Amino acid sequence: MADSRDQAGPGQGAEVSVLDQALWSRFSEDRDLRDFARVWLALQIRDLGALDCAALVLETGQGMIPVATWPKDYRPSPEIADAVEEALDKSRDVVIEGRILVKTLIVDGEVMGAAAFQFPVAQPDPGRIFRTLSWGAGWITSAIRRDLSLSDKLEREKQAAVLDVLGAALDAADTRAAAIAAVTQLARRLDCSQVAVGFLKRRRVRLEAVSDVADFRMDSLYSEKLAQAMAEATDQEGTVLHPRREGMAYAVTTLHAELARMKATGDLLTVPLFVRERIMGALHLEKRPGETFEDLDLMIAEAVGAALAPLLDEKRRADRSALRIGAASLWRQVKRLLGPGYIGRKLVALALIAIVAFFAIARGDYRVSAESEVQGLVVRSLVSPFDGHIAEQYVRAGDVIREGEPLARLDERDLQIELLRWRTDLSRFEGEYDRALGERNAAAARIASAEIEQARSKAALVERQIARSALIAPFDALVIEGDLSQSIGRAVRRGEELFQIAPLESYRVALEVEEIQLDDIRIGQTGTLVLSSLPDQGYAIEVTRITPRLEANDGRNVAMVEGQLLDSSPQIRPGMRGVAKVDVEERLLIQVWAQPIIDWIRLALWRWTP
Structure with missing residues (x-):
């Protein structure tokens, strides 16, 4: 691309001079950073001579973006973009093949942008070009510093306004008072004729507060129009300014225009109130006739709306009833x-x-569970047949015995001596009887005969006692109680219990049913018994007797229910414990599982209610 100055004729030189003066005039007058940047880039292009393209990239708060390009609407090529990215990353000037030169713009030690220039041919002296750019860079960095200073000032003013409004709202006791205080403070801060806030309810905005007005009529025509104008902003989910300014995003302002015609005002501004991406209402501001909102006013209004919305929403939640x-x-x-x-x-x-x-549809068997014990159907006690001493013991509790098998034997030596004495007396009385008959002494014979009968009876009694000195099993059985192994030689009295035995394969089951479940038990119901020692096997049982007497067991009141063991097994022994479950009926599963809790609640309510 040829240098425009080299190609200019005598007439064109004066035109270029006039153009330079126009650029310098704009350069000294522009206060907006973007306009300033475009003029600055144009001046640099005129100083550098022939160029293919140029771009100025600045930090604008939204990242590094091109704020000025030449030619106009030019989009930087990938080569230019790569060179600018390298300069920004390394914070230094970059030269690519002598044709692309990138000048970094540093403000207070921080890279704030870069200016890129692409020449048609490689430049023999890039240093000269960078010296020229360094002189011009002072102007743009000064403008950037001025813009940052102005932005900081505006930010401080905005933050002060937000804090004033929030402080007024925080001091209020409820939502209505907080809303009135906030809009009144905002109206004074921005010199507005009126500020109002409304809450969105069922897609309609209802006015909550109006500045400097403690009580207002919602049914008035103006209030209705004001609420509709606020709804116009909430429906669009964006700020609405009437009249709309050039450069602002398009927004429908029909209802705002109607409100302005109804009441002579200046600018109208409505800012939606967002809480967690949800619109909860709107903030409406009105200027006096002939007055407009400044850019700072718009920033403050939107910042107040963003900060005030969560506060009012929290107060509304706190004011609600339980x-x-x-x-x-x-x-x-x-x-x-x-x-x-x-x-x-x-x-x-x-x-x-x-x-x-x-x-709701699943059903299952309702069963009553109870701690259980296996007992013998018949329990036989073996007692001492006479007063004596234990001589031998053959079995103890838990042993299985067969019919006719001895369990223990009492010492019979005293009985043998007594038997011998009575037999001796019997022989002597028989001799006396014979002698009385030989002497024909009837009286002596009768006395001797009576003594003989007495001796014979006594001898027979002793013989029977000797025969009973051994305790014999009357049937096949299991010894339930009795252990005389430590009592050999101990004296026992007649009738004293020595053993308890129970017939084999003839048992009953004693169930300890809690009183709250006793009403569900009926005679004839069947169930299953699982013993602790035989957990892998279940035995069928049938309820045969319900004892009305209750007993205390481990803090519970239980009723003793008897059941018959329908299944027999040589492994079962009296005294074994386990858990029996009696089948009652089929019920809903939820009823089966919740029945104990329901019964407890009923009893607790009865106990606690007066």
Whole structure:
């Protein structure tokens, strides 16, 4: 590309001079950084001579973006973009093949942008060009520093305004007072004729407060129009300014225009109030006739809206009754459940629905569980047949015995001596009887005969006692109680219990049923018994007797219910304990599992209610 100055004729030189003066005039007058940047780039292009293209990249708060290019609407090529990125990353000037030169712009030690220039041919002396750019860079860096200083000032003013409004709202006791204080303070801060705030309810805006007005009529025509204008902004989810200014995003202002015609005002501004991406209302500001909102006013209004919305929303929540809080929470959960997203909640809800449906139709056997003990159907006691001493013991508790098998034997030596004495007396009385007959002494014979009968009876009695000195099993049985191994030689009295035995394969089951479940037990019901020593086997039982007497057991009142063991097994022994479950009826599973809790609640309510 040829240098425009080299190609200019005599007439064109004067035109270029006039153009330079126009650029320098704009350069000294521009206060906007973007306009200043475009003029600065144009001046640098005229100083550098022939160029293919040029671009100025600055930090604008939204990242590094091109603020000025030449030719106009030129989009930087990949070579230019790569060179600028390298200069910004390394914070130094960059030269690519002598044709692309990038000058970094550093303000207070921080890279704030870069100016890139692409020449048609490689430049023999890039240093000269960078010296020229360094002189010009002082102007743009000064402009950047001035813009930063102005931005900081505006930011401080905006923050001060926001803090004043929030401070006024925080001092209020409730939502209405907070809203009135906030809009009144904002109206004074921005010198507005009126500021109002309204809350969105069922897609309609309801006025909550108007500046400097403690009580206002919502049913007035102006209030209705004002609420409609605020709804116009909430529907568009964006700030609405009437009249609309050039450069602002397009927004429908029909209702704002109607409001302005109804009441002579200056500018009208409505800012939507957002809380967690949800519109909760709007903030409306009005200027006096002939007055307009400055850019700073717009910034303050939007900043106040962003900060005030969460505060008012929190106060509204705090002012609600417990019933409304519960209803709102329930409605919020329902919307989350039925609306988009929240996959986890939907899965949980589906699982709960499936569980409820299952328990609504699923049925199962309701059974009463009870601690149980196996007992002998018949218990026989073996007692001492006479006073004596234990001589031998053959079995102890837990042993299985057969019919006719001895369990123990009493010492019979005293009985043998007594038997010998009575037999001796019997022989002597028989001799006396014979002698009385030989002497024909009837009286002596009768006396001797009586003594003989007495001796014979006594001898027979002693013989029977000797025969009973051994305790014999009357049938096949299990020894339940009795252990004489440590009592050999101990004296026992007649009738003293020495053993308890129970017939084999003839048992009953004693169930300890809690009183709260006793009403469910009926004679003839069947069930299953599982013993602690035989947990892998179940034995059928049948309820045969219900004892009305209650006993205390481990802090519980239980009734003793007897059942017959229908299944026999050589492994079962009296005294074994386990758990029996009696089948009552078929019920819903939820009823089966919840019945104990329901019974406890009923009893607790009866106990606690007056």
